Amino acid sequence: MNAVETKNLTYKYSVGTPFETTAVDDISVTIEQGEFVGVIGHTGSGKSTLIQHLNGLLKQTFGEVFINGRNIWDKDVNIRDIRFEAGLVFQYSEYQLFEETVYKDIAFGPKNMGLSEEEIDKRVKKAAEQMGLDEELLERSPFDLSGGQKRRVALAGVIAMEPKILILDEPAAGLDPAGRDKVLEEISSYHKNSGTTILLVSHSMEDIVKYAKKVLVMNKGKLFCYEDVDTVFSMSEELKKIGLDIPQISKLAHLLKQKGIDIGNDIYTVERAKERLLKIIKGNTDA
Amino acid sequence: MNIIEVKNLNFEYPVTDDEGNVVGGNKVLKDINLEIPKGQFVAVLGHNGSGKSTLAKHFNGILVGNSGKVYVNGIDTSDDEKIYDVRQTVGMVFQNPDNQLVATIVEEDVAFAPENLGLPPEQIRERVDSALNAVDMYKYRLHSAHQLSGGQKQRIAIAGVIAMRPECIVLDEPTAMLDPKGRKSIMSTIKRLNKELGITIILITHYMDEAAQAERVVVMDNGSIIMDDVPKKIFSQVDRLNEVGLDVPQVTQLAYELKKEGIDISLEVLTEEECAEELLKIVNKN
Numbered sequence: 001m002n003a004v005e006t007k008n009l010t011y012k013y014s015v016g017t018p019f020e021t022t023a024v025d026d027i028s029v030t031i032e033q034g035e036f037v038g039v040i041g042h043t044g045s046g047k048s049t050l051i052q053h054l055n056g057l058l059k060q061t062f063g064e065v066f067i068n069g070r071n072i073w074d075k076d077v078n079i080r081d082i083r084f085e086a087g088l089v090f091q092y093s094e095y096q097l098f099e100e101t102v103y104k105d106i107a108f109g110p111k112n113m114g115l116s117e118e119e120i121d122k123r124v125k126k127a128a129e130q131m132g133l134d135e136e137l138l139e140r141s142p143f144d145l146s147g148g149q150k151r152r153v154a155l156a157g158v159i160a161m162e163p164k165i166l167i168l169d170e171p172a173a174g175l176d177p178a179g180r181d182k183v184l185e186e187i188s189s190y191h192k193n194s195g196t197t198i199l200l201v202s203h204s205m206e207d208i209v210k211y212a213k214k215v216l217v218m219n220k221g222k223l224f225c226y227e228d229v230d231t232v233f234s235m236s237e238e239l240k241k242i243g244l245d246i247p248q249i250s251k252l253a254h255l256l257k258q259k260g261i262d263i264g265n266d267i268y269t270v271e272r273a274k275e276r277l278l279k280i281i282k283g284n285t286d287a
Numbered sequence: 288m289n290i291i292e293v294k295n296l297n298f299e300y301p302v303t304d305d306e307g308n309v310v311g312g313n314k315v316l317k318d319i320n321l322e323i324p325k326g327q328f329v330a331v332l333g334h335n336g337s338g339k340s341t342l343a344k345h346f347n348g349i350l351v352g353n354s355g356k357v358y359v360n361g362i363d364t365s366d367d368e369k370i371y372d373v374r375q376t377v378g379m380v381f382q383n384p385d386n387q388l389v390a391t392i393v394e395e396d397v398a399f400a401p402e403n404l405g406l407p408p409e410q411i412r413e414r415v416d417s418a419l420n421a422v423d424m425y426k427y428r429l430h431s432a433h434q435l436s437g438g439q440k441q442r443i444a445i446a447g448v449i450a451m452r453p454e455c456i457v458l459d460e461p462t463a464m465l466d467p468k469g470r471k472s473i474m475s476t477i478k479r480l481n482k483e484l485g486i487t488i489i490l491i492t493h494y495m496d497e498a499a500q501a502e503r504v505v506v507m508d509n510g511s512i513i514m515d516d517v518p519k520k521i522f523s524q525v526d527r528l529n530e531v532g533l534d535v536p537q538v539t540q541l542a543y544e545l546k547k548e549g550i551d552i553s554l555e556v557l558t559e560e561e562c563a564e565e566l567l568k569i570v571n572k573n
Contacts, residue, residue: 019430042466043438092383147335174382174463176334176493178532203466206537245467248496248537252559259563261570270537274544281550281569 001069003165003197004031004054004086008063011049015061023049025221026063031199031214033068033164036191038208038229039201041218042243047201048091050218051167054199055086068164084113087163091170094150102128102145102153103138109161127160130193132186148179152186159190166190167199172207184211205247209233209268217244234265249273289358290376290455290487291323291346296355298341315341316352317510325454328481328488330498330518333507334532339491340382342507343457346489347377360454375404378453382460384440393435393443394419394428400451418446421476438465445473449480455487456480462494474500495522495536499557506531523554538562 011024024046031037041047052058053065056072056079065072072082090096099105106127110120128138131152137145142153151171158166171187172180188211191198199216202208208215208229215232217224219242225232232239236246236254246268253267263276296319299312315338323329333339344350345357348364357364359373378400381387390396394415401411419425422442427435432443441461448456458477462470474497480486490501498504504521506514508531514521522528522535525543529535535543538559542552552569556562 019434043469044436048436174460176532177534178334243466248559249541252538252541252562255559255563256566259567261566270540270544273541274548277541277545277566278548278550281545 001033002030002066003033003035003068004199005029005066005069006053006063007066009050009053009060009065010062011053011058012061022221024053024060027223028063029216029223029226031197031216031226033197034195036188036198036211036213037200038212038215039199039218040203040205040208040215040244041224045218045242046221047218048169049221051088051169051199051201054165054167055083055088057088084109084161085163086165086167087158087161088167089155089158089169089171091173093154093171094147096154097142097150100141101139102133102142105142105153106138106157106160109157113161123160123162124156127156130159130186130190131156132182146179148175148182151175151179151183155183155187162194163196165197165199167201169201170203171200172202172204180207187211205233205245209247217242219243229268230266233268288325289322290325290360291321291489292356292358292361293319293321293342293345294356294358295320296342296345296352296357298345298350298352312353315510316345319355319510319512321505321512321515323455323487323489326481326485326487327503328478328501329490329503329505330501331489331491331505331507332493332495332498332521332533334493337507337531338510339507340459343379343459343489343491346455346457347379348373349379375451376453377455377457378448378451380441380445380448380456380458380461382463384444387444387447388432388440391431391433392428393424393430393432396432396443397428397446397450400447404451414450414452415446418450421449421480422446423472423476438469441465442469442473445476453486455489457489457491459491460493461490462492462497470494470497495534499536506533518557519555522557525554 007028009024009027012020012022014020039047053060067082067086070077097105103124106124107120110123133152133156142150172183184207200212212229214228216226224242233246233250236250239246249270250267253263256263267273296316298316299314301309302311302313304310331339348370351365359376362369362373364373388396389399397415397418398411401414419428422445424442424446445461462473465473477488481488492498499518504518505512522539525535536557538556542554542556542562545552552565556565
């Protein structure tokens with residue numbers, strides 16, 4: 001079953017003014033249920049605009065959007081239901097916290113779904129646990145927490161609605177390396193445990209390589225490609241041309257190849273580079 | 288000549304109970320001593336809560352220590368009468384551009400500081416244009432600032448500071464929301480301002496590759512400066528950096544992992560070129 005499907009999706013803003021711009025241009029893509037997709041593209045490539053269509057925050061100028069097989073703008077579909085199915089976490093989501101306690105903040109979404117008190121309580125605790133938040137934090141004010149914790153509270157608030165599709169716009173931006181790893185690890189284990197389809201928008205190729213299976217690349221409002229990680233990162237020259245970068249370790253592999261040491265075209269992690277290099281170095285010694 | 292001198296600086300945020308009574312202090316900076324010579328490009332590294340942003344706010348008198356002193360060009364930042372001299376000398380760019388934009392049109396936003404300096408209109412025009420060119424946003428000068436993307440807004444915020452022509456610019460994670468291309472353009476802008484105009488740069492960042500481009504790296508942990516050296520000497524201490532929650536560039540990590548496996552490789556590699564050279568030596572030697 002397809003979690004997300006877009007057909008010729010096009011969005012223009014400021015139509016009829018001198019600033020008319022096509023932010024998303026004729027995108028047709030199909031994302032399967034349970035996939036972990038990295039979404040990349042330079043600033044202004046249309047990736048934020050694209051994801052805002054997936055839960056109906058923006059309505060396309062042309063084309064269609066299907067979530068779990070339903071056309072979200074069909075007159076029989078209640079767009080509110082779609083928003084519970086496709087949860088969207090914005091950039092710097094900690095700025096969206098507003099309640100007196102962490103508990104109330106996480107409970108806001110489930111409450112709006114009209115769930116029972118009992119079910120809300122269950123979901124809040126489960127979501128907090130999934131995001132690695134101690135139960136003792138639940139009665140604290142969200143504004144007393146660290147940046148990384150706040151970010152995870154905001155995520156828990158969306159996860160508590162148990163969306164089938166979770167869309168995250170730069171969930172780790174601005175966090176330090178330890179906070180970034182923690183947030184992404186929690187998202188990754190949530191993905192494994194729940195089977196939720198994840199769309200992760202990120203500028204960090206290192207993070208995409210580490211967590212995503214497939215990569216959706218946007219360029220100038222158009223879909224540049226939607227392929228698995230290996231395929232996408234072997235196109236380093238093309239990626240560079242559209243303002244993207246490949247991990248430093250991949251650049252090292254390319255450079256070594258030019259100098260006569262071939263450790264393969266599929267080097268994206270330090271781990272793999274180390275293994276291949278050890279083989280070459282120790283292999284030479286043995287000979 | 289030092290543009291910034293920090294002497295035995297201590298700072299704590301007051302901790303209050305539910306009624307708002309001060310019940311203690313949260314010590315954020317502990318006995319900091321630091322000298323930054325005019326024209327230097329310094330990166331300050333540290334995880335969240337290490338005190339690096341708090342320290343940065345002392346460089347232009349936004350915060351003043353509980354004890355100890357900060358001098359900007361010899362001016363004591365706790366001297367209220369001289370605070371405008373301090374702020375004109377040290378400009379700040381913060382993490383979130385949305386909180387820094389004041390006008391609706393891009394060029395008006397950039398003109399805000401020079402207007403406040405009371406400059407004649409033609410000079411304002413010249414400064415605004417060159418600042419917008421410096422961040423590659425000139426063609427957006429008549430656009431509405433709030434319709435730009437996050438990265439573009441950040442460049443406008445930087446242009447706003449550049450237009451003030453300060454002697455020193457402190458940037459608190461200015462590239463956090465930019466794509467690689469945007470980050471590179473900001474980094475090259477920063478380096479150009481440093482090299483060509485001699486502006487002292489203090490860059491607060493989580494990005495190891497950005498810190499590696501500075502002349503000097505200051506590492507903070509738990510309110511203290513724990514390392515202060517040239518980038519190569521800092522990043523070769525992989526264990527120590529990992530201990531305080533910081534990363535090293537991937538190639539440095541690779542060298543470190545290979546060394547653990549008994550390969551004789553220098554850890555002082557920051558770029559892929561340096562690393563490739565080291566690896567070539569090793570492979571050819573064998």
